[in-house]
Amino acid sequence: MTSADAMLRGVIPPVCTPMTPDYQVDAVSLTRLVDHLLAGGVDALFVLGSSSEVAYLTDAQRRVVLDTVVGHVGGQVPVLAGVIDMTTPRVLEHVRVAVEAGVSGLVATAPFYTRTHPAEIRTHFRTVAVRGGLPLYAYDLPVSVHTKLSADLLLELAGEGVLAGVKDSSGDDGGLRQVILRREAPFSVLTGSEVTVDSALWMGADGVVPGLGNVDPHGYTELYRCASRGDWEAARVEQERLARLFEIVHVGGTRMGGSSSGLGAFKAALHLRGVIDCPITALPQVPLNDEEAGRIGKLLASAGLL
Template sequence: MSLTAPLHGVVPPVCTPLDSQGEVDTSSLARLVEHLVAGGVHGLFALGSTSEVAYLTDEQRSTALETVVNVADGRVPVLAGVIDTTTPRVVEHARSAAELGADALVATAPFYTRTHGKEIAQHFRRLRAAVDLPLFAYDIPVAVHSKLSAALVRELAEDGTLAGLKDSSGDEGGLRRLLVELGGRDGRKEGPAPRFSVLTGSELTVDAALLAGVDGVVPGIGNVDPAGYVRLYDAARAGNWALAAKEQERLVELFGMVDVGPEADMGRSSSALGSFKAALHLLGIIECGDTAFPQIRLNAESVGLVAQRLRAAGLPPVR
């Protein structure tokens, strides 16, 4: 389908269900896509961090993206993560994503080696020139060790290189400064980049970000409760900030599942991704809660804590 510009609403980063052998479980992934679309989401982001993109082979990336595109079947736009270390590798992923039917691309700055702002600008411009799809920048300095400045983002928005930005920096002040740079809450439509879309990846402060002027959210836990984030978004759009805050607070409690894995046994990413997959398994959406190797799977006690969070949020497990 044609990508709505600017992109708005709830665009979950789609988990990648795996089978017991570590391969992409396309049947479970298809059910997950249907679960998200039924929840009213406005788009799907395949092959992002929550999709475990960094752990997947190129063949697995293609399998996952092709499945998401085919099952979505034009009902919502599909954004494809083309995340890799260097520009030539990112361009290869972008060309593959275009062939598989993605509606837009999502890329980080180059990483492994540190890059200057001018090099980052060249990276995004070359990618946009190589593949004629809307391009979204993914600002996630914890992973790539570069923070996209507001001035750089504005420059790339104004010249048409970027169609939008997913902000996963965790820097709420920086996000607000970017919105002001782009024209402010009430001036975005007439600002320097009126068709530029800003999406927050900070799922715990979505109501505040929407009040500040972002266009939408990319919530990892939106895999588990997409309808909850849609209700939050709809309430905010209607100006019902009390209802938006109430829904946000419920989702904050649900999000507590990301810490169920014991810190002595696993990293925080393993715990978070494992909790999402455990929840999806408990809800009967995916068959297996395994995360990609070498991440450690949640133990039975941790899965039990996930089940408690689900019930408290009004999402009773079926398993």
């Protein structure tokens, strides 16, 4: 991947990880999902992120995902790999495996579990970039890692050539705008919010990494195309349709955690659409029941997807 390629734009869905009923990676369904996303016109794929259930996968399962997706894509689009773990030594082992698998770029969060200082976060990203030798994208995910990546830190590392971009899942629109306004070096700004993509693109973001894009990749590529040609009214209409569809993540309600409800909804929708064979999520997530799957089906139908 050249430095020009590292300036990612467009729709880069974080690919779900289909599983068999005995909680193994379902490689057949995974390749079918990849074909579904490519047919939807996506610009790149991001494996082993939050929507991939990366926190639940063993190292062996992560390797199956990497080999399956990179091998099946065959260079049609860039494949980014999450190298997400608690500390630098653990992340570097994931980096080694991802590079061996032939990915185009790496995605890392700040270290977590341990209490970190910005100086340590800088060292973390610098070390991962040097050892990886590939474009490195920061994943700003404070809800999970309990550290917010500041605009100052991101732009400092961008200026050094350490970071090629950021996936912003912080929910901090003001911080996102600061990064967009102040960036000087080539630096991809990608929103992780499924429901405010039109707003982020209008501010100057370069693209979106939408978990819901697994379910409706065509919708997000259409939204991006509308924004790219300056048709903001059409972009708003498509965004509102997707925002209504996003209600599937709340079907699980209060009887389960947000991960169970959200990831379970994506997988249930993919199962209902005939893309994956089984909607199971990794333990200890609570599965959706038949009534909840039925409600997801109605939302899919309302969005024109069934």
